[in-house]
Amino acid sequence: MRAFNFKQGKAPWDSGTLLHWYVEVDWDDPRHDALAQLVTDSNQTLLDAGFPVTPVEHRWLHITVDQVSRPAHLIDQAERDKLVAEVSHRVATIAPFAIMIGSVLSYSSGTIADTHPDHQLAALHAAARDATRATLGDAACQYDFGVQHLTTAYAYAEADSDAAQRLLRRVRPSHAPLHIEEISLVDVTATSGEHGKTITWDHVAAIPLGARR
Template identity: 80%
Template sequence: MRAFTFKQGTSSWNSGTLLHWYVEVDWDDPRHDALAQLVTDSNQALLNAGFPITPVEHSWLHITIDQISSPAHLIGQAERDKLVAEVSRRFASIAPFTVVIGSVLSYASEVAA
């Protein structure tokens, strides 16, 4: 496994884009209020420190689980459908769990925790 290199708008995308598995947060669920507060407080701290960021709405935030390292254009729709079906089948048996988030890191392309 090698580290993922984030690509910015000025970087070459000749290698193609990659497919990612994301978890979206249900912001209406009060169990996620602490996460919402962490994001809000972190954004404000970065703004106060002079970081040139434009915070996005919480609805745009996600948790990246994994990525498929083959370029997306090489993975056809039939194979994508099989991937989604298999991952859905496997995730269905996973019970809800708690995740600890912290150590906010600021990069030119993102703010990550």
């Protein structure tokens, strides 16, 4: 485990904000109480053991569907409106769905929770990526999608990943459901400090899934 570095596409993300497509967690939904407990227990386990991690506040937990890799201040209102319209059209045929979150894993950049199954998240990514490409071109599509996850804590110093994983494996229950009913366009700020890293954002738009039913 080593300190996490934020990326703008494949390059360092050193300043400014970036638009992202996120799946957020609706914490007002009691179906997510188990997820809240899983995240809390996992983070507290590592903190109690002295690991150099900064837990993600529940309100900032998310799954990154895609990043718009052009600085947000260079995307005007007309382009933002088109992004929303393009994604709205594409996700209208994707019905709300549920996935399982967990187990929580010690990772090179902190701790992440696995997601399963993958195909519906991949469909959301394809919709978001196609909308970004149609609106802003290929240069704004530099984010590496990879295997999806929900980041639960960021590392701010080096630590023994194997030791962290042994502790995380003892957290039970190890899985919890996440119900996904919309995709959000958000304007994200990444902040790094000596003893912490955070991702925060301002909302731009929320687009419901399955509107064409």
